[in-house]
Amino acid sequence: MRKEDWLYVTVRCSPQAADAVHVVLLERSGNRGTVEQTSGDALVVGAYIPLDENWSTRVGEIADCLAALRALFPDAVIAGPAATIVADKEWSEAWKQEHKIQRVGRLVVKPTWATMPPLGPGWVIIDLDPGMAFGTGGHSSTRLALEALQAALRPGHVLADVGTGTGILAVAAALLGASRVYAVDSDPLAVRSARANCRRNSVEAVVEVQCADFLTEVPGDLDGIIANISPHADATLASVAARYLKSEGYLILSGFTSQAEPELLETLSDAGFEVQQRFAESEWVCLSCALGRAL
Numbered sequence: 001m002r003k004e005d006w007l008y009v010t011v012r013c014s015p016q017a018a019d020a021v022h023v024v025l026l027e028r029s030g031n032r033g034t035v036e037q038t039s040g041d042a043l044v045v046g047a048y049i050p051l052d053e054n055w056s057t058r059v060g061e062i063a064d065c066l067a068a069l070r071a072l073f074p075d076a077v078i079a080g081p082a083a084t085i086v087a088d089k090e091w092s093e094a095w096k097q098e099h100k101i102q103r104v105g106r107l108v109v110k111p112t113w114a115t116m117p118p119l120g121p122g123w124v125i126i127d128l129d130p131g132m133a134f135g136t137g138g139h140s141s142t143r144l145a146l147e148a149l150q151a152a153l154r155p156g157h158v159l160a161d162v163g164t165g166t167g168i169l170a171v172a173a174a175l176l177g178a179s180r181v182y183a184v185d186s187d188p189l190a191v192r193s194a195r196a197n198c199r200r201n202s203v204e205a206v207v208e209v210q211c212a213d214f215l216t217e218v219p220g221d222l223d224g225i226i227a228n229i230s231p232h233a234d235a236t237l238a239s240v241a242a243r244y245l246k247s248e249g250y251l252i253l254s255g256f257t258s259q260a261e262p263e264l265l266e267t268l269s270d271a272g273f274e275v276q277q278r279f280a281e282s283e284w285v286c287l288s289c290a291l292g293r294a295l
């Protein structure tokens, strides 16, 4: 492998969580070292991930572990992971090649640099620059969430997209007719990327992108909540989601594999949700749920 073929993954954290973040990055990056820099009162812990066929799994595992750390260090900032490709021009071009045009139902996710022949009526095109955030349609969990969104969304719905990343799900919801989308991400880099993608798709008047944790900044009375984060974060969201939903509201959860599904199903049931539809691709699962009983 060429020495420049790496993904530089960083986590911004409070000092009390730094040791644990180092351990997560060491264990999950597939590399033997971590680096640390100060950033105001916080620290930025980084690791290089080999850009092999496992890189997205590794980033997903890091995100899962960080979600678990947030529960262990409730008073600490643990933001990320953010990822940058450490690359020369040649690698940048290869990265673009990695991002292909994706079709999910009637949605077409097109990287900004890709050219496409004109499509007939009925297609909804999302023009997306992945930047440093997650969410290009290349990952099964995003594709499943897009599929579930198309099945549940009706024109005029008001939604929250928790863990928006590039903003892909929020932009899709707006283009499919949502009247308002509250898109949140705890990572400032993702927020920047999502805002840029909203402008790129002319949906900035519909989608409000905020840097926040879960639903803290989102009003109630929503028609739907969608999240593609991690098993742990999805469970946390499931346990509070009902409060933010109308009685006939729906919750779409993605970002977990069939291994994590039984535990999540239990949490969903305890929170009053019934699974309406299950979407799966290889080991990845997405559940579309409705409030089954008054809480």
Ligand SMILES: C[S@@+](CC[C@H](N)C(=O)[O-])C[C@H]1O[C@@H](n2cnc3c(N)ncnc32)[C@H](O)[C@@H]1O
Pocket: 063, 067, 080, 081, 133, 134, 135, 136, 137, 141, 142, 145, 162, 163, 164, 165, 166, 167, 168, 169, 184, 185, 186, 187, 190, 212, 213, 214, 228, 229, 233, 255
């Ligand atoms: C796997 S990415 C999903 C991106 C995009 N929604 C998609 O479907 O491809 C998960 C995102 O959730 C964000 N995130 C993780 N924990 C969060 C939390 N507690 N509140 C808000 N966002 C969170 C991460 O920063 C990351 O951008």
